[in-house]
Amino acid sequence: MNDERVRILSAEVLADDWAKLTKYTIDVRRRDGVREKQIRQVYDRGNGAGILPIDPVRGTVLLVRQFRMPVWLNPPAKGERGMLIEVCAGLLDKNDPETAIRKEAEEELGYRLQAVRQVFDAFMSPGSVGERLALFVASYSPADRISDGGGEASEGEDIEVLELPLAEAIAMVARGEIVDAKTIILLQWAVTEGLTR
Numbered sequence: 001m002n003d004e005r006v007r008i009l010s011a012e013v014l015a016d017d018w019a020k021l022t023k024y025t026i027d028v029r030r031r032d033g034v035r036e037k038q039i040r041q042v043y044d045r046g047n048g049a050g051i052l053p054i055d056p057v058r059g060t061v062l063l064v065r066q067f068r069m070p071v072w073l074n075p076p077a078k079g080e081r082g083m084l085i086e087v088c089a090g091l092l093d094k095n096d097p098e099t100a101i102r103k104e105a106e107e108e109l110g111y112r113l114q115a116v117r118q119v120f121d122a123f124m125s126p127g128s129v130g131e132r133l134a135l136f137v138a139s140y141s142p143a144d145r146i147s148d149g150g151g152e153a154s155e156g157e158d159i160e161v162l163e164l165p166l167a168e169a170i171a172m173v174a175r176g177e178i179v180d181a182k183t184i185i186l187l188q189w190a191v192t193e194g195l196t197r
Contacts, residue, residue: 007026008025011024012024018045019044019045020045024040024041026039026040042129045091045131046131047097047132047134048100048131049097049100049104049134050087050089050183051087051101051116051138052183052189052190053088053105053111053138054138054139057141059166059167060163060165060166061164061165062088063088063183064087064088066158066160067084067158079176079177084180085162085177087180087182088108088109089104090107098134098136101136106146107149109149110146110148111145111149113144114138114139116138119186120185122182135186137189149161
């Protein structure tokens with residue numbers, strides 16, 4: 001993993017439960033050529049995927065609302081403490097991004113999506129989190145619904161499915177009611193693609 005710019009001097013695992021937190025001592029060559037010792041902590045929970053299903057006929061999108069501990073600890077100015085409105089998302093585990101997001105859409109949203117399209121591959125918080133997200137969009141219709149969704153109760157999921165007009169979701173971003181980065185990115189992508197009604 002070392003290269004000319006960065007050398008790992010030591011790696012100490014601080015926690016390894018649901019994810020791994022590692023403290024790295026590194027030797028970094030700065031742009032001016034000077035080498036500098038730095039300490040960084042990296043939280044690694046694996047890569048993930050998220051999806052924004054859009055009904056082009058009705059102008060609606062599918063989102064979810066669920067409890068997120070970091071949002072409870074550091075609540076946004078608007079909305080219910082701990083509750084976050086976001087796109088359907090999950091970890092890849094051992095799947096490729098498309099397989100993983102199709103599975104998540106069935107579990108969380110209750111929809112079997114036909115054509116999914118990846119539009120981004122992005123780091124969400126690269127200062128300390130190693131996770132990279134594959135972000136998708138897909139068309140959906142009421143005919144694609146196979147269940148009520150809600151997630152896997154055995155995994156502690158208690159997910160509320162929201163179907164909103166795309167224009168209302170965009171307005172919720174502007175009002176500070178949707179504050180999740182991956183969701184904002186995908187909703188803004190929908191605007192730039194001219195999918196609002």
